[in-house]
Amino acid sequence: TLNCFSDKTKDKILKESLILFNNAGFNSITTAYISKKCKILEGTLWYHFNSKKNLLNSHIELFQKLFKNKINSLDYEKTKYFWTKSFDIYSTIWDFQYIFREHYESLSNDVEISKKLKNINDFVDNSTEEIITKSQKKIFKADKKTLAIIIETLLLIGRYWLHFSKQKYPKLSNKQLRKKGIELMLNSINPYLKNKERNTLVKLFETYN
Numbered sequence: 656t657l658n659c660f661s662d663k664t665k666d667k668i669l670k671e672s673l674i675l676f677n678n679a680g681f682n683s684i685t686t687a688y689i690s691k692k693c694k695i696l697e698g699t700l701w702y703h704f705n706s707k708k709n710l711l712n713s714h715i716e717l718f719q720k721l722f723k724n725k726i727n728s729l730d731y732e733k734t735k736y737f738w739t740k741s742f743d744i745y746s747t748i749w750d751f752q753y754i755f756r757e758h759y760e761s762l763s764n765d766v767e768i769s770k771k772l773k774n775i776n777d778f779v780d781n782s783t784e785e786i787i788t789k790s791q792k793k794i795f796k797a798d799k800k801t802l803a804i805i806i807e808t809l810l811l812i813g814r815y816w817l818h819f820s821k822q823k824y825p826k827l828s829n830k831q832l833r834k835k836g837i838e839l840m841l842n843s844i845n846p847y848l849k850n851k852e853r854n855t856l857v858k859l860f861e862t863y864n
Contacts, residue, residue: 656721656750665703667693669717672710676753677829681711682760707761708768711754715775718751726782731789734852738859741786742837745813748779749833755779756817780810797847808843812836834863 660670671692675684690697704710725744730736762768784806791802816836824832
């Protein structure tokens with residue numbers, strides 16, 4: 656995700672604030688600190704983004720754009736490619752994790768931002784359900800009831816891991832935590848995979864970084 660940002664000042668602010676919000680939390684980071692990390696004056700930041708809320712809005716819009724592009728490129732017939740893209744989709748969520756894990760104390764009474772956050776959360780949940788449902792015949796040996804359990808389990812692990820991982824494993828890097836989260840989800844669906852898909856997935860995960 657970080658590769659999508661250019662060297663322009665506005666992109667530098669978006670990139671650095673995304674990293675900082677992910678690592679320390681939205682409420683803990685000030686615009687002064689973001690400016691310092693970007694090596695710009697705080698007034699320059701205010702020129703591009705007149706509030707932290709605007710940064711959050713921009714991150715939400717960017718995430719949605721990247722997420723939609725990755726979903727639209729899924730090929731349910733080529734399962735090896737499907738799994739590779741699925742890893743990539745979860746990595747995108749991970750790269751914007753603060754959006755999904757934070758409690759926005761300073762924006763708690765902001766109706767507009769509350770609605771946007773609800774919409775983006777619903778969008779991810781609904782998209783995940785759609786991806787799993789569409790892949791059922793090719794990948795899973797599961798009836799409708801079992802598939803519903805698979806969907807709920809994956810959503811639960813994916814969500815909870817964003818909140819829980821750094822507390823549980825503070826010494827692990829973001830890269831390690833992201834991979835561990837994917838591994839947990841893969842282990843949860845393993846009993847329901849067709850044998851061919853299980854073998855494909857094991858080989859892919861061994862090379863995943």
